[in-house]
Amino acid sequence: DQQVKQNSPSLSVQEGRISILNCDYTNSMFDYFLWYKKYPAEGPTFLISISSIKDKNEDGRFTVFLNKSAKHLSLHIVPSQPGDSAVYFCAPSQRRFGAGTRLTVKP
Amino acid sequence: SAVISQKPSRDICQRGTSLTIQCQVDSQVTMMFWYRQQPGQSLTLIATANQGSEATYESGFVIDKFPISRPNLTFSTLTVSNMSPEDSSIYLCSARAGPYEQYFGPGTRLTVT
Numbered sequence: 671d672q673q674v675k676q677n678s679p680s681l682s683v684q685e686g687r688i689s690i691l692n693c694d695y696t697n698s699m700f701d702y703f704l705w706y707k708k709y710p711a712e713g714p715t716f717l718i719s720i721s722s723i724k725d726k727n728e729d730g731r732f733t734v735f736l737n738k739s740a741k742h743l744s745l746h747i748v749p750s751q752p753g754d755s756a757v758y759f760c761a762p763s764q765r766r767f768g769a770g771t772r773l774t775v776k777p
Numbered sequence: 778s779a780v781i782s783q784k785p786s787r788d789i790c791q792r793g794t795s796l797t798i799q800c801q802v803d804s805q806v807t808m809m810f811w812y813r814q815q816p817g818q819s820l821t822l823i824a825t826a827n828q829g830s831e832a833t834y835e836s837g838f839v840i841d842k843f844p845i846s847r848p849n850l851t852f853s854t855l856t857v858s859n860m861s862p863e864d865s866s867i868y869l870c871s872a873r874a875g876p877y878e879q880y881f882g883p884g885t886r887l888t889v890t
Contacts, residue, residue, distance in 0.1 A: 702877045713781070713869050713881030714820070759819065764810055764871075764879060765835065767820040 673697050676760055676768035684776055689747040691771045693760030696741060700762035705734060705745050708757045708770070717758070718745070750775045779804050779874035781882035789888045790860055797856045798885045800870030805850035810871040810879065811843070820869065826853045860889045 675694045683689045693703075701722045706714035720727040720734045720743065727734050733746045747754055752775045760768040780803040790796050800809065811823040824832040824845055832845040846854045857864050870882040 704878060706881075711883070713871075713883050716878040716880065719877055764825070764873070765822050769819045 674760060674762060674766045674768040676758075676771050678771050679769070680772040680774070682774045682776065683750050685752055686749045689745075689750045689754065689773055689775065691745040691747075691758050691760075691773065693743050693745075693768055694741060695743075695760075695762055695766075697762070698738070698741065700766075702762070703734070703736065703743055704761045705732075706759045706761060706767075707754075708759065714759060747773075752777050779806060779872050779880040781870055781872060781880055783870050783882035783885050785885060786883065787886040787888075789890060792861055792889055794860055795856055795858045796860065796887060797854050798868055798870070800853045800855070800882055802851045802872045804874065806872040806874055807850070808873040809847060809853045810873075811845060811853070811855045812869040812871060812881075814867045814869060814884070816866075823855070823868075857887065860887075862889045865889045 673696050704719040705717040707717045708714040718729050718732050718734050720736050725736050731747055736743045755775050757770045757772050759770045782801045784799045809826045812820045813823055814820050822835050823838045823843055824834045826832045826845050826847040828847050828850050842858055844856045865888050867884045867886050869884045871879045873879050
């Protein structure tokens with residue numbers, strides 16, 4: 671099942687710079703998209719969501735962009751902090767989680 | 778939001794035995810979910826557990842192998858039956874406490890030898 675793809679297994683950025691995590695999907699029927707953050711030995715934590723009727727949602731340092739025509743969404747973290755180092759999952763429903771992207775923010 | 782606890786946090790079990798994982802939510806929730814996360818992989822939904830009805834299992838998961846109980850709106854259990862080494866995984870309990878977002882427990886790390 672490849673309905674949700676996070677093609678970059680890992681990403682490394684310098685503290686203070688922007689982190690951009692990407693997610694592609696195939697099913698145009700998804701009506702919302704969520705991002706979760708996961709630290710080692712913990713369960714995923716809800717981070718931010720976006721409805722399919724919007725193209726942007728912002729919450730503090732975190733912004734999610736949705737491009738429905740491209741079936742693509744991205745999570746921007748600005749400025750990145752070392753505490754943001756975690757695995758980030760894109761999830762358009764409780765049934766579909768991406769493979770995750772491991773973000774490392776270097777001091 | 779919801780705070781979710783799971784017991785046990787980890788266990789090492791013998792092949793052929795069963796393990797029951799408990800999940801407690803600090804508030805009443807309608808929908809609870811059980812996931813598996815195998816090493817190096819993403820989360821896979823095992824089943825959705827609603828209070829007062831039988832759990833709904835995803836393709837590839839069956840009740841005989843993963844029986845689930847949901848006796849009330851704050852508690853659920855997942856049993857991993859007749860375990861084999863392929864069942865070694867992290868098992869996560871989750872609850873929906875908002876329109877879409879889910880809250881997860883810390884997980885149960887199971888190793889089957």
